Amino acid sequence: TAQQSVRTGQIEIDPYLGEIERIRYHAKSGTVDLRYQIVNHIVFQGPVESPLVRQMIRHALTEEDPSTRLYAAKVLQAIAQKEQNLDVELLGTLEQVLRKESNPGVRLMAVRALQSVPINEAIRNALTRVLLYDRNPALRIQAFDSLTEPLEPIETQEPLLRSVQADTSSYIRHRANDLLKKIEVEKSRALLTSREG
Structure with a gap:
């Protein structure tokens, strides 16, 4: 109702009647349907x-x-x-x-x-x-x-790193270049290892 607190699960609503939009009487059932707006604050915690x-x-x-x-x-x-x-x-x-x-x-x-x-x-x-x-x-x-966090395989990051080498952020540019150098070192090591083996 518009004057009593309504509790549904963890929500308690203390409604204030705003505007009645529609009211209908059903003679067969003897009931009245009210459609109204309420103005209220609802606190919910779950x-x-x-x-x-x-x-x-x-x-x-x-x-x-x-x-x-x-x-x-x-x-x-x-x-x-x-x-x-x-x-x-x-x-x-x-x-x-x-x-x-x-x-x-x-x-x-x-x-x-x-x-x-x-x-x-x-x-x-x-x-x-x-x-x-x-x-x-x-x-x-x-x-x-x-x-570019360490959990990602560094070699999969190369295309992304190349695309940000000219970024306006100096941090991104420097980090991208550092990581690209690291990738080149890894590639060189892998190439040397494959030649030795």
Whole structure:
């Protein structure tokens, strides 16, 4: 009702009647249908695994208020760091954030969340897009560090490293050149080893 608290699972709603949109009487059943809006604040707390919690996080990432989007991205980063994993829907949401978000702070949190989970092809593609096309050097550096971390085989990184040798960020340029030199040393060693053997 509009004057009593409503409890559904872990959510308690204390509704304030806003506007009645429709009222209908059903003579056969003797019931009245009311459609009304309520104005209220809802507090919800649930486990990270809860589908409702994850749905609310995804929704928060699309809110108009940039601070809400930033906090949602920070929550995802914290979840990713703790669990070392994110489900497919949350990963997809982060990819959308990287493509469409105008706030660089929110995009940075999305990149950091992706850094916290094992890299797969979709994550690699999202981070590569950030590295190659984002204007923000901090985001590009974060993406670069994720894509060149030691867990990735260095020889698979060569095409990417060559593509960022002229990046506007001196950090990225220097690191790319250092890693390319390391690749050349590894290739030379492999060639010498194969000739000796």
